Amino acid sequence: MAAPLRHPLILLACAAMLAIYLPLAPALAMLLTPALSGDNWRALFADAQFWQSLTATLVSTTLAVVGALAIALSSVAALWPGASWQRLSARLPLLLAIPHVAFATAVLLLFADGGVVYRLLPFVSAPYDRYGIGLGITLAVKESAFLLWVIYGVLRSQTLSQQATVLQSLGYGRGQTLWWLIVPAIAPTLAAVSLAIAAWSVSVVDVAIILGPGNPPTLAVLSWQWLNQGDALQQAKGLLACLLLSGLLGLYAGVGYAMWRVWRRVVPTFSGVRRPSQIRWPGVSLAVLLPLCGVLCSLLLVVIAADASLRPDLLSTSLTLALGSSGVALVVSLLWLEAGLLRFSRWIWLPIALPALPLAVGQYRVALMLGIDGEYGAILWGHLLWVVPWMLLVLQPAWQRLDARQMLVARTLGWSRIRIFYRLKLPLLIRPGLAALAVGFSVSIAQYMPTLWLGAGRFATFTTEAVALSSGGGSSALAGQALWQLLLPALFFALTAYGSRRAGDYRQGLR
Numbered sequence: 001m002a003a004p005l006r007h008p009l010i011l012l013a014c015a016a017m018l019a020i021y022l023p024l025a026p027a028l029a030m031l032l033t034p035a036l037s038g039d040n041w042r043a044l045f046a047d048a049q050f051w052q053s054l055t056a057t058l059v060s061t062t063l064a065v066v067g068a069l070a071i072a073l074s075s076v077a078a079l080w081p082g083a084s085w086q087r088l089s090a091r092l093p094l095l096l097a098i099p100h101v102a103f104a105t106a107v108l109l110l111f112a113d114g115g116v117v118y119r120l121l122p123f124v125s126a127p128y129d130r131y132g133i134g135l136g137i138t139l140a141v142k143e144s145a146f147l148l149w150v151i152y153g154v155l156r157s158q159t160l161s162q163q164a165t166v167l168q169s170l171g172y173g174r175g176q177t178l179w180w181l182i183v184p185a186i187a188p189t190l191a192a193v194s195l196a197i198a199a200w201s202v203s204v205v206d207v208a209i210i211l212g213p214g215n216p217p218t219l220a221v222l223s224w225q226w227l228n229q230g231d232a233l234q235q236a237k238g239l240l241a242c243l244l245l246s247g248l249l250g251l252y253a254g255v256g257y258a259m260w261r262v263w264r265r266v267v268p269t270f271s272g273v274r275r276p277s278q279i280r281w282p283g284v285s286l287a288v289l290l291p292l293c294g295v296l297c298s299l300l301l302v303v304i305a306a307d308a309s310l311r312p313d314l315l316s317t318s319l320t321l322a323l324g325s326s327g328v329a330l331v332v333s334l335l336w337l338e339a340g341l342l343r344f345s346r347w348i349w350l351p352i353a354l355p356a357l358p359l360a361v362g363q364y365r366v367a368l369m370l371g372i373d374g375e376y377g378a379i380l381w382g383h384l385l386w387v388v389p390w391m392l393l394v395l396q397p398a399w400q401r402l403d404a405r406q407m408l409v410a411r412t413l414g415w416s417r418i419r420i421f422y423r424l425k426l427p428l429l430i431r432p433g434l435a436a437l438a439v440g441f442s443v444s445i446a447q448y449m450p451t452l453w454l455g456a457g458r459f460a461t462f463t464t465e466a467v468a469l470s471s472g473g474g475s476s477a478l479a480g481q482a483l484w485q486l487l488l489p490a491l492f493f494a495l496t497a498y499g500s501r502r503a504g505d506y507r508q509g510l511r
Helices: 002-020 024-035 038-046 050-079 083-091 100-111 116-120 133-154 158-169 174-203 206-211 219-227 232-266 281-307 312-338 346-353 356-370 376-400 404-412 417-428 430-445 449-454 462-469 475-506
Strands: none
Touching (some): 002 376, 024 232, 024 356, 038 050, 038 232, 050 174, 050 219, 050 232, 050 281, 083 133, 083 281, 100 133, 100 281, 100 462, 133 174, 133 206, 158 174, 174 232, 174 346, 174 356, 206 219, 206 462, 219 232, 219 356, 232 356, 312 376, 312 462, 312 475, 346 376, 356 376, 356 449, 376 430, 404 417, 417 430, 449 462
16 A cells, blocks of 8 residues: 555655745746846846945855854854753744844834933944844844854764863863864854844845835845836846845855865864963853843833734734645644655755845735735745745754664554555654744744735735834834734744653653
């Protein structure tokens, strides 16, 4: 029975993934078509806002990537291995659980003109930031927590910890341990995560709208504005700007690879010279401040949003979209894993590694062709392009850890493929499945462009409302929407953690 079932399962899994990833093809075609006209390029380069927007994008993205790497690596050099590193890892979710829009809203309410700092210290006025420096620093702080979380998973190796202890016992400093041992060991993971951070930072729209720069904005926001206009030339300029964002990501990847090649030739020298550890306070201070940023962000939103009221329509839309997209994505992910298509999973990660704006453009074009724009189902479908890869990122390692010998024994007992799946594999995947659901729920809550574009402005969520209020709404209302955008994923994470614990208690006697 298993053999006849395999081929329909593969076809079903491929059809589901094809439906979700369908916008990749029109996105590529849409970007390349305007690029064939020289007049479009001349109009883009002649635009008064273009060069300043490009500069702001380069500055903010570079600050985000380099800043996140600097914060993460300095914290690793100062704390790993040891009890302090374990404490930092346990506290990272305090910042990780906060959505980008909520974190950016807290930064805006704290540092903008008329914000908390201005009211406490009237002589301190926020300078005009035309280069996106504040945006880059905010993204660096937020993304460093994600980078540290990934590094924590890689540095669990007992062998690496023992090698670091040996190096330090021989008199080599923590800086030498970082460059000689840690960075080479985590280089592939570090490169992949840095590319994902660059892809997010170069095309971020919602956070850039909240924090600025305003006029001209970053290239992603400027492209978003052009694409929302009815003029054909403006839309062509927006598509070319999207193409440039993809080119910028390729430029960052090329520069990073070149720097890695140079670094491999220069470091380490293995000259035998010991350089004892210098003052550790920068790394230790950053490690303390990162979780504290998450706590302060939450407290600030709670205090300012004290008088804000909850809108039931926003709660209903945000909750149903997040639950629906994460539930569908869980089914699709399990279907893909069960079909045994892991060897074709490289292209699954494209939405994480590519700028989001061109993909949202492709989604909108497909929705227009199918006549489903402005429909609830279109928004749900749009969220899946980002929810599915993030959930697979959580589920795939757990699936690969399943003991194949158990499946073989079950088959020798005459169990069918379906029975092995729901009686053997699913119980073993309860905990990672709940964790994947929580991640997918959080990713869906944070979606701005697919919600606004595919919904044609008819469906408001806490994220879209917070971005809209950031340009002219009251502080209390703005903080209220950002606070609910923070609370929903936090509550869902707590529920899934409780469910995971209960599942473990229930199955404890079966171990």
